[in-house]
Amino acid sequence: MMDLIRNVARKIDQGERLSDEDALALFNSNELVEIGRLADGVNRAKNKDLVFYNVNRHINPTNICALSCKFCAYSRKPGEEGAYAYSIEEMVTKAGEAVAQGATEVHMVGGLHPRWKFEHYKDMIAAVKQAFPHVHIKAFTAVELDWLARRARKTIEEILRELQAVGLGSLPGGGAEIFHPEIRDTICDTKVSAEQWLNTHRIAHNLGMHSNCTMLYGHIENYAHRVDHMRRLRELQDETGGFNAFIPLSFQPFQNEMGINNYTFGYDDLKTLAIARLYLDNFRHVKAYWIMLGQEVAQLGLEFGANDLDGTVIEEKISRMAGGRAGMAMSRNFIEHLILKSRRIPCERDTLYRPIKQPELRPKTEPSSNLRQAINKCDYGELLTIEDLQLLADQASLHEVGRLAAAVCGQAVTAGEGSFAPTTVLKLAEVSSVEDALSTLDAVAERNCSKFKLAASTIAIDLAPSTAPAAGESAASLGLDALLAIATNCRERFPTQEVAVWGTKGLWRLAQSQQISVAKLAERLAAAGVQSFGSSPDESETDLTNQEITELHSLMHAAGIPTIAKVELTAPTYGPSEPQWSAFLRRVRALADLQARTGKVVGIEVTASPGSFITTSEYFRAIALARLGSQGIPMVIAPLTMIPTLSQPKGLGTASYQHPAEKIASVCLHFGAADLGSIDMQKLSPISIMEQIRAAGFKPTLRASNQQQPSLEVYSAIEQGLRHAPSLGL
Ligand code: SF4
Known part of the structure; x- marks a missing residue:
């Protein structure tokens, strides 16, 4: 196995891209610390000691959804117990609470409400943007956009242009799940296809909008499906350069129809972060999404190639309803504490990864001779x-x-x-x-x-x-x-x-x-x-x-x-x-x-x-x-x-x-x-x-x-x- 690590290290040193076979071999290897060390080296070359986070708020407008994805614990049908839908006024109030706490971003994703028209979503964005013009609105997965386009009988490009005009800043990365049809057809066959998901992000990038991308792992997929998923993202990033960050999402196992009731283990989470960092050479940012990983694994993820901890979040219902155990909010101080204790430099960012305040980087120091001796x-x-x-x-x-x-x-x-x-x-x-x-x-x-x-x-x-x-x-x-x-x-x-x-x-x-x-x-x-x-x-x-x-x-x-x-x-x-x-x-x-x-x-x-x-x-x-x-x-x-x-x-x-x-x-x-x-x-x-x-x-x-x-x-x-x-x- 050390031959594999040596070969990957050589490729990284020579600026050679990892192949699908390399990524698969890394997934099958047990050299966790070595894989993490390589990923950390790549991350430090891109981001030095900086770890980004933002002060943000998630607002999930509704859990009423026309689809029934098998892994989803969040969605409800109209009238079903637990179903909810915020009014536009409530959305503005929630955004206002976040702004009062210093939020620079509002993140909105939710169900596909069967009665809300496209105009309602547009009004929602416009109302929040008018109330808080300086706040960046990151909203709507490719799945929601497809739904809106079909309801409005417009193309994806047309609705994106209209939403952009009223204040949509960028797209989140949800809805990607696993692209491979062997898995996608089983866990979410009514959702947009891989090609549609990728094309929606391609169109957004071409309109000058950035987006994130995700991969939902730890359910019925295998390592080859994960590599296939990342390859498709890497190819689109080569084409457009429009992705900000890759975010692996660990499966939350409660109340789904798939009969899976195990959380992913930290070993898998850390390896996935590290391999993503090594394989996705054209991405600058890999996020350890603490909401799903938990704070413990997320902090360790900073040693395994991740350079972003997401944000303060405040209220997040989707993973919570699926068994998420990490809580719904982390304070700015707590996030910074986790970063400092992993001996890195916290950097508050906006949605587009611009530092809110320029961080002070430490000069790079060589290990002392005494340390080398030890x-x-x-x-x-x-x-x-x-x-x-x-x-x-x-x-x-x-x-x-x-x-x-x-x-x-x-x-x-x-x-x-x-x-x-x-x-x-x-x-x-x-x-x-x-x-x-x-x-x-x-x-x-x-x-x-x-x-x-x-x-x-x-x-x-x-x-x-x-x-x-x-x-x-x-x-x-x-x-x-x-x-x-x-x-x-x-x-x-x-x-x-x-x-x-x-x-x-x-x-x-x-x-x-x-x-x-x-x-x-x-x-x-x-x-x-x-x-x-x-x-x-x-x-x-x-x-x-x-x-x-x-x-x-x-x-x-x-x-x-x-x-x-x-x-x-x-x-x-x-x-x-x-x-x-x-x-x-x-x-x-x-x-x-x-x-x-x-x-x-x-x-x-x-x-x-x-x-x-x-x-x-x-x-x-x-x-x-x-x-x-x-x-x-x-x-x-x-x-x-x-x-x-x-x-x-x-x-x-x-x-x-x-x-x-x-x-x-x-x-x-x-x-x-x-x-x-x-x-x-x-x-x-x-x-x-x-x-x-x-x-x-x-x-x-x-x-x-x-x-x-x-x-x-x-x-x-x-x-x-x-x-x-x-x-x-x-
Ligand atoms: S994952 Fe999204 S689209 Fe699928 S059922 Fe849940 S809320 Fe609806």
């Missing part, structure tokens, strides 16, 4: 110092640290595999006695088994205080004897599964309350059959010192119990500062040193401390640096349930499970992580985790927490409908 050390497998790691944190590109970390990861664990631990979790603070604990465990284990046809690989007893309102205070309230009795019984009841205890602070608390040393406690846990120890997902450890953490883990190791340690990146305001990166790296290094002494640190889990302000690019950098700084430790873990996500209002870095983490978790496997952590089978389906890992190009494997190598491929067992995975001996 990179060389990685390449030669030498031990990195804290100073080397800090340099990589401060100065290296995300691709560079990702590339280096993935290489180390491949040496540490079986390359090409991504593991996780399906787990039955017992919160000790939520049970009232040993009997209650055991019957709860039996019931949960049985339920998990019958639901997923798969036994958990790990039984975890979590010592963190309860999060359930009516439950007990902490593990200490039930006592050590109860914990030991539960562990012993677990060993007997679940002989082929690993028994783990979770909770660093819980263990200190327990030792204190029982007035015994942690060393003694560790010995008693080992004697009761506890086989591994890890952090609780419900407790932050940032207030513990490196010394306290290493001491606790080394005492467990001395008792013969392997451990997984959590490392939290902290940044209460606007991303980690240099000292916060330094603290993170020192914690990683302290664990690596412990591993050199005991050999019993199985893995480190990378997460953000609760309430931290950490963006997705920073989290990916943390994963890669943890891998580079922890030579000797088998696994760096991106725990799916603790990956920081961005969608909550104050959710930057909240260490709680958010759905969008699914989109990016398996991408971490390309940046040095080998494992997605313990998955509580009561909360998440192991089958969906396997699908995520597979979708990122890795072979999904199960592990128990104390095993250094992923242990079991269970797909075939599940597919055969076996009650238990046979290799687990159940």
Whole structure:
């Protein structure tokens, strides 16, 4: 595969255009970081460090539509529940609200209203333009224009000229979907054909109007259909040069007639952005449309060739009704924050990509000799110092640290595999006695088994205080004897599964309350059959010192119990500062040193401390640096349930499970992580985790927490409908 990357790199260097076969081969390749690095190089050559966004508002005038495209969750028939149609006055009011917030663009697309005449649409544009003459109106897809032309019995050129005369500035790129008839005839056979769509944009370009173009992917099309779609766009761009931006639209899977209920995975989104950037050499702009990708993938998209994040949007109904999870608005500050944290320069633009204010570009700097030395050390497998790691944190590109970390990861664990631990979790603070604990465990284990046809690989007893309102205070309230009795019984009841205890602070608390040393406690846990120890997902450890953490883990190791340690990146305001990166790296290094002494640190889990302000690019950098700084430790873990996500209002870095983490978790496997952590089978389906890992190009494997190598491929067992995975001996 590296031959492919080398060949593509050579073509780019020589200014040679990529062929359809090249694009297809890139889609079929698993070299995500390398493809991203090439796309980033092409993007920087075109746009330097600039990332564009605009302050805009989407207004969808109506969802009443004469057509019934199979993938559409937005349209309604007249009189149907949820149908709406804004009056022209309402449209003007909504545009006015946006203008008051500084919008320079109004974006209007909607359904094909069976009773609205062409004059109504013209009046709509004219009214908004008259009220706000300085605002650019981008409106009507080629599908809407075709409908209007037919209703008015005019040609596309005639209606475009009339709309242009009353204020239409440019066309959005919707309605393109997938051009290839094999797909188009299935998902939207009543829509304009590919040729009609392209011809409408050709006519607009010839009238001096610019437009965007889109591609709806992630449904029933294959990679060849995507390449075919992009080729047709590239050809038209060669002819007219009228496209502003290419916008890949990831399929939103709710309420459609196609029976697809999966979101695209981040791996596919990022690869599609990057290949578009490489293939569409005559486009200046590729947009990471956050409304559909989510903020996490959109920000990462800036590393994969995208140079535009769209805009503030404010109200968008089309993808929202189809299951869009990203919210409907992002503030200017938030957009700029995402761009700055990906180490690029935000540039507010108008619709035609003219900067509202001229941005200050940074002078291009060559990497320092110290950074080159640190990179060389990685390449030669030498031990990195804290100073080397800090340099990589401060100065290296995300691709560079990702590339280096993935290489180390491949040496540490079986390359090409991504593991996780399906787990039955017992919160000790939520049970009232040993009997209650055991019957709860039996019931949960049985339920998990019958639901997923798969036994958990790990039984975890979590010592963190309860999060359930009516439950007990902490593990200490039930006592050590109860914990030991539960562990012993677990060993007997679940002989082929690993028994783990979770909770660093819980263990200190327990030792204190029982007035015994942690060393003694560790010995008693080992004697009761506890086989591994890890952090609780419900407790932050940032207030513990490196010394306290290493001491606790080394005492467990001395008792013969392997451990997984959590490392939290902290940044209460606007991303980690240099000292916060330094603290993170020192914690990683302290664990690596412990591993050199005991050999019993199985893995480190990378997460953000609760309430931290950490963006997705920073989290990916943390994963890669943890891998580079922890030579000797088998696994760096991106725990799916603790990956920081961005969608909550104050959710930057909240260490709680958010759905969008699914989109990016398996991408971490390309940046040095080998494992997605313990998955509580009561909360998440192991089958969906396997699908995520597979979708990122890795072979999904199960592990128990104390095993250094992923242990079991269970797909075939599940597919055969076996009650238990046979290799687990159940
Ligand atoms: S995709 Fe557009 S044209 Fe098709 S049904 Fe939905 S609103 Fe109507």
